[in-house]
Amino acid sequence: MTQTCQLHRRIEQKLEDRRQNNLHRQVYAFAHQHGSLLDEQGQKYINFSSNDYLGLASEPRLVQAWQEGLSRYSAGSTASPLVTGYSKPHAELESALSDWLGFEQAILFSSGFAANQAVLFSLLEKNDVLIQDKLNHASLMEAGMLSDAKMLRFPHNDVERLNAMLAANHTSSARFVVTEGVFSMDGDLAPLTAIKSRCEQANAWLMVDDAHGVGVLGEEGRGSCDFAGIKPDILIVTFGKAFGMMGAAVLCSKAVHDYLTQFARHYVYSTAMPPAQAHALLHALNSLRTDSWRREKLAELSNAFHEELSGISGVIETMTPIKPVVIGDVVKMQTISASLRELGYWAGAIRPPTVPVNTARLRATLSVNHRVEQVRKFASSVRTLLEMEDV
Known part of the structure; x- marks a missing residue:
């Protein structure tokens, strides 16, 4: 019984440590609809966190x-x-x-x-x-x-x-x-x-x-x-x-x-x-x-993303669909992530230990399911929120 109690306390302590350090993860249930997400309350988000780069999951x-x-x-x-x-x-x-x-x-x-x-x-x-x-x-x-x-x-x-x-x-x-x-x-x-x-x-x-x-x-x-x-x-x-x-x-x-x-x-x-x-x-x-057009469209979306975020610190320019925006502070990253959700965007909010300490980031990913104007509006929103945080 003593060992069981010790194990229970250990579990609770480690979970509490995660919560206190803003590192606690959650699982959300979604319905997927061609590049968009619907949560259990019916709220719709444009999905910028999927690895479905070529859009084949819904093909x-x-x-x-x-x-x-x-x-x-x-x-x-x-x-x-x-x-x-x-x-x-x-x-x-x-x-x-x-x-x-x-x-x-x-x-x-x-x-x-x-x-x-x-x-x-x-x-x-x-x-x-x-x-x-x-x-x-x-x-x-x-x-x-x-x-x-x-x-x-x-x-x-x-x-x-x-x-x-x-x-x-x-x-x-x-x-x-x-x-x-x-x-x-x-x-x-x-x-x-x-x-x-x-x-x-x-x-x-x-x-x-x-x-x-x-x-x-x-x-x-x-x-x-x-x-x-x-x-x-x-x-x-x-x-x-x-x-x-x-x-x-x-x-x-x-x-x-x-x-x-x-x-x-x-x-x-x-x-x-x-x-x-x-x-x-x-x-x-x-x-x-x-379907070479899928890779061609990813290149077009990538160019649009980086054009909108040109000159913004923390944006790592890549030739792949993975677009990191390194923010550093976990709380600041979570604030920006929550604001994006209020605007109808769902982007990966990545924190330690997945990435090194002080490199918490938005991990935006592009998909053939996105339209160029969606990517531009999302990137513009990211720029605005980053600039507001820096004021």
């Missing part, structure tokens, strides 16, 4: 494809891939991804979080060194801390520091470098050409998590690596952003594919994604490749 052809998949293949896979959960739609999707991205094989996972952790937990051993960009996603950092390998972190996009770490650990049995292609909180790109060159010189493997780059950058939306003109040893693509759905895939060699099939516990012991979902994802991939 009628994709909805129809999923309905078609349900009719053909039923609701669930019913088993893990190595039992009876792997089916024709899974094989077709893996083949199409491999062909599109130029890898020998692809292997599907339920989420990007699972894919990242599966690779690091499976491949790395005690005498290996894992070197990660300091701003990598939480799934990568957690896997690195819990893996058997020694983990090092280099300052964000600092290629020279990465090179020094590779040199200092040249006697390790294996060196494994991991970076994101597009960083989710800053919207900036990794210097992949330089990182790949350093890895080749050091005989180290490179893995790129391209959750926010695939579909948006590169020829046919092939992502950050195609845009940079490099091919990593392992590429992670996720389906919860530009694809408009959910899930992920690891792109790799035949040998790594076979290895993950044998040893990746996230794959071996998880129920396979529904075949209807794989069927719909194949249709999403086809739209993503052929």
